[in-house]
Amino acid sequence: MSFSCGLYTSTHTFGCAQKYFDKFSLETIQLPDIKNNDISDCFYKTVFDGSNSKGIRHYEAMVESYASFEEGLKRYVQAYLACVNFVDEQVGLVLDALNNSRLRDNTIVILTSDHGYNQGEKDYLFKNSLWDESPRVPLIIKDPSVPGNGGKKVAQPVSLVDVYPTVLDYCGLTASNMKNDGGAPLSGFI
Numbered sequence: 001m002s003f004s005c006g007l008y009t010s011t012h013t014f015g016c017a018q019k020y021f022d023k024f025s026l027e028t029i030q031l032p033d034i035k036n037n038d039i040s041d042c043f044y045k046t047v048f049d050g051s052n053s054k055g056i057r058h059y060e061a062m063v064e065s066y067a068s069f070e071e072g073l074k075r076y077v078q079a080y081l082a083c084v085n086f087v088d089e090q091v092g093l094v095l096d097a098l099n100n101s102r103l104r105d106n107t108i109v110i111l112t113s114d115h116g117y118n119q120g121e122k123d124y125l126f127k128n129s130l131w132d133e134s135p136r137v138p139l140i141i142k143d144p145s146v147p148g149n150g151g152k153k154v155a156q157p158v159s160l161v162d163v164y165p166t167v168l169d170y171c172g173l174t175a176s177n178m179k180n181d182g183g184a185p186l187s188g189f190i
Contacts, residue, residue, distance in 0.1 A: 016082050016083050016085075016086035017086075020082035020083070020085050020086045021078060021079070021082045023081075023082065023085060024078045024081045024082060024085075026071075026074045026075065026078060029074045029077050029078055029081075031070065031073055031074065031077060031119075031120070032077075032119050032120060032121060034120050034121055038121060038122050038123060039122050039123045042122065044122065044124075045123070053124075053126075054126045054128070055118060055124040055125055055126030055127075055128065055129060056123065056124060058124075058125040058126050059120065059123050059124055059125045059126075062076055062125060069120075073119070073120045076119065076120070076125060077119055080117060080119060091111065095109065095142075104144060105144050106144065107144065108141065108142065108143050108144070108167075108170050109140075109141070109142040110139075110140070110141050110142075110163065110167070111138065111139075111140040111141075111142075112137055112138060112139045112140070112160060112163065113137040113138055114137065114160075115127040115128070115134050115135070115137060116133050116134050116135070116136050116137060117133060117134065118131060118133045118134060119133065121133060137160070139158050139160075139162075139163070141166070143170065158189075159188065161186075161187055161188040162188040162189050162190070163188070164186055164188055165186065165188040165189060165190050166188075166190050169190045
């Protein structure tokens with residue numbers, strides 16, 4: 001069996017080289033805390049047909065592919081960490097290029113993601129769920145006008161719908177986003 005970056009697959013490895021996998025030995029992988037019979041407190045499997053859910057199918061394929069659940073999940077988490085490390089390195093390359101360009105002092109960088117991943121919790125290996133692991137995403141803004149590293153953290157949740165009004169505010173844009181009188185202002189907060 002082989003793994004893709006963050007996604008289980010039985011035949012392909014996508015996205016990153018073996019060197020990223022090698023950075024995370026199976027012996028050092030820390031698995032998420034998963035309760036015994038974790039699915040018992042919700043109706044997910046009874047409401048949705050498991051054959052139509054990638055998250056359930058990926059989980060079941062992983063369980064069937066390895067002698068133990070722990071080994072399969074460690075390999076899955078290893079693939080996830082390898083891909084996160086690969087993406088982190090690519091972001092570093094982009095930031096290095098920006099910092100070595102004439103645009104470094106007037107470019108705001110916003111880093112976010114569209115989803116997280118369940119990693120075995122709720123008998124699920126995938127995105128597209130309402131459990132905390134999936135909708136929680138990073139939102140990092142690097143503003144060159146803020147001295148040092150900034151490092152400000154906000155305690156309240158933000159939403160990706162907040163990115164657009166935040167960018168407008170950073171750019172000092174105040175024009176309406178409505179095409180005509182039939183529209184409405186976009187939602188979100190600065």
